[in-house]
Amino acid sequence: MENETEKPLDPVAEFILETLAESGSVAPVDVARALGELRKRTSEKPDAWRRFMNPVKQQMIHLARAGRIEITRKGVVVDPEDFRGVVRMRLAGAKPQED
Template sequence: MTEHEDTKPDPVALKILELLEAGGPDHTVSPDDVARAFAETRRKKSDPPDVWRRYMNAVRQQAIHLARAGRIVILRRGEPQDPHAPIKGLIRLGLPQD
């Protein structure tokens, strides 16, 4: 990081990339998988079992941000989606195919 950069990478975005890179080029993950994995890194004893749900919006926002930057693809029914258009329904996240 240069001295002019004052922003750190978003931890949710890092978790998305970590899970995808660990799985290999054809691996995909659901936003739920990412939210659950991220929640586990921050879980407190007092948290309810479904604490991961509070991270779902952040996961979707970061997925769109990463897709717009070309770092991941958002898939719906196996087809890449335009990250600049509204995306509804069940999606999966994957690495771009070269």
């Protein structure tokens, strides 16, 4: 660890950052589905990924507050403290993607 006072990132936050590094821009639901697929047990229902939605949203907001990612709605960066509707996330400072 570079800084001894720095806390390690939550595994969900790490997964979000890894996904964004590969994808550029992604919706929280897509991250939850990918995480659910990665951690899927054979006995689980197909919609078991839904249990990851709240942790993904919480970590998305945490990372946006820390300035590591941006939350966008209709291509415009929104305040992580006050947003609604369908959003996407991207690494902070990344160029907007054509969706």
